[in-house]
Amino acid sequence: MLDAAAPVSATPPVIRREDYRPPDWLVPEIALDFQLGADATRVKAKLTVRRQGTHARPLRLDGGGGLTPISVSIDGEELHDAWRLDGDQLVIDLPGTDHLIETEVQIAPSANSTLMGLYESGGLLCTQCEAEGFRRITFFPDRPDVLSRYTVRMEAERARYPVLLSNGDHMDAGDLPGGRHYALWRDPFPKPCYLFALVAGDLACNADSFVTRSGRTIDLGIWVREADLAKTEHAMASLKASMAWDERVYGREYDLAVFNIVAVSDFNFGAMENKGLNIFNSRYILADPDTATDADFDAIAGVVAHEYFHNWSGNRVTCRDWFQLSLKEGFTVLRDQQFSADQGSPAVKRIEDVRALRAAQFPEDAGPLAHPIRPDSYIEISNFYTATIYNKGAEVIRMMKLILGDEGFRAGTDLYFDRHDGHAATCEDFIVAMEDASGADLSRFRLWYTQAGTPRVKAVLETDAPGGRARLLLTQTVPPTPGQPEKLPMPIPLKLALLGAASGKAMGGEQLVILDEAEKEVLFDGLTEAPILSINHGFSAPICLETDRGPADLAFLSAHDEDPFARYEAMQQLMLDTLVAAARGQTVDHAGVIDAVRNTLTDPHLDAAFVAEAVLLPSEAFIGDQLEVVDPEKVAVVREALRNDLGTELLDLWRDAYARAQANRYEYSPSAKGLRRLRTVALGFIAAAKAPDWAELAFAQYRDSDNMTDRQGAMGVLANNEGVERERALADFHDRYAGDALVIDKWFTTQALSTRLDTPEKVEALARHPDFTIANPNRLRSLVGAFAVNQRAFHDVSGRGYRFVADMILGVDRLNPQTAARLVPSLGRWRRYEPVRATLMRGELERILAAPGLSKDVFEQVSKSLG
Ligand code: B3K
Ligand code: ZN
16 A cells, blocks of 8 residues: 555645744653664654643644554553544643653555655665654654754664664664664754654765864765765765865854765655755766766755755754744755855856746746745645745845845854754744844845745936936835735845946946835936946846846946846846747847847857856746746747847857867866856757758767766757757667666656657657656656746647646655645646636646545645635
């Protein structure tokens, strides 16, 4: 039998932030004893419990996923009438203040398809407890404000599970009769149960060490299947770089003597920051140049850093309740973004981060699932691991840093860590630490925590050229979102400058303007040239910006702006204005964009990575986001027309760029990465121009590459087009990497993202491919997740894309509700589309909602999308 989450029988309860109450009982100590087996694992738990405050309420321990108690004893006595089950909770009436509770349960890891709690992956036994998975392992108050010291004893068959890992320090190990062995781990740091982890299996270790700034040597281990050991070097280098960076930039030193990472192939998310024992989706650990792209290498560094940084922002200081999730996630995303920016090109990293924000968070903020970074309610907390909590959360803390200045911010984080070390804190605690350390008043800034929706800022510059004066009028509105029809103006920090229209130089330098009312006027004088507005430098605020700058101003900024982000943004805006006008049915001239791209391609001062970003057209989805009503086919057609013109008109320049980039020898460095990126971008434009040799060039790049970035890049270009080379490349790729799951994922994704018109039917056929399975989240996402973001294909007017994704959601929900629910938002934005598609999408949501036995995960996302 499959052990999925309990299906919804009645409308599931809503959990509200305002209902938070401190725990009635604390659990200062827990000792766990695991008799591990894939089909049956016995878990004994000894909890020392302490009544908190004066009350007569019983001890309530959460259970779930079919936990059945084998025995319960209180202060050493097995008492059958002193406890009861109330739903999934074990309820025990206790007379005193301090008691010892012992429970024993049996669980079945191999039948656990939810990948929460203890489960089996590729022969390993591993855990995932955040947010509420620990209750699937043993009865416990499964909430982040109950912190305990853990002692963990694990016993298992030695041949099958030679390595036994848990949190903290390794205390003891030994052989037992019958081919069994045991290990004992103790974690000295009190932690919430969501940070508990264990792993048992046949693993090899890349062992290394790191000496902290205070001179302690930390043993580092990255544990993988023996065959994957050679692919762990980059993750190890990233880990050591993260450890040094957190000491240098945030003054945070690692605390335990051991830091282990285990890679598993079945994992719902990217990775998990369990104390001293991070568990990772293998895609964020394993890499070598032949099998991983530059983007994969970058993501590995980012995720390794992210999980490591959680040791302070998340583990030493944790969250009081799950409404505070952004306290650890937003802050930690900011920290990993800063780390990655320091490792490579800060400008390119910022462009990538903003692109990700616009692709995932802006649509969320504009749709039925919009929520503030500190939500007010949820049905299933797993649905709130969102781009809003993570990425907008990071933007909000980045704005605090900008307002406080680097020193004020660092004083604030120091105070926050000192004040709350070892405790479960709130977003409010973080803001108060920032205020106390810097003297700043963030009272209005708190609106960023309570109001959902992306603010819209309009900037109009009026100039009085002969008088050398200018007046900038800034206005803001925050759009209504579900449950929040009215909004207050937010404090919006805007870094800006006026550029001289002749010199291209900023007159009077850059300034920081905080737009903290519905409108604000900024006056400039002493201007020596006609000014052009350059605004939102470095994307200083996560807003949608509207200006009165025309194509000539944007083209000028795209060639001259001193702020690299603003320069990139000017080009994007120029392209976007052209594409949006075309999608609205206006006749447009591509000459302005072509000239601007020509200038960028021929500017000798720009590096390849920046050029590659700047010349990319905005995505179909982002163009759609600017329209009142989206017709995805129309968007795709106008975008393709501009791409074709850019390809044709600038063909010689694309060939030059291609040739320059081709001369590059493989190394993983910012400049080599930039050249590789430009190479494939140029190849795409050569193909868009239908140059006679495009397929030959693409196939040669595919065949001759010594790295996955170039190979996959070429395969992507081929996959978007017709021809024998396409079929040869796809077939060769599949054969060449057969058995390497992470690479075969790329094979599925490349086809799911294809711009070809037959993509919907190809994707349906791929879902019947023997390599496809809905049980593995990576494989599911590689095909279905990728298809759902391929705007043109997913929104095929036949509705077959919608039907396919809805069928997948229903199928996956029976196994893994969390992963199923993550596919719902693609259908959930139906109101944005033209009526034929909107009706089809809504119909699929209604079909899902009517299905029997829906999980609360999917129920919440679908019902909110329809509501
Ligand atoms: N904290 C985990 C997320 C776990 C998600 C569980 N539903 C990974 C991370 O953000 O670092
Ligand atoms: Zn995180």
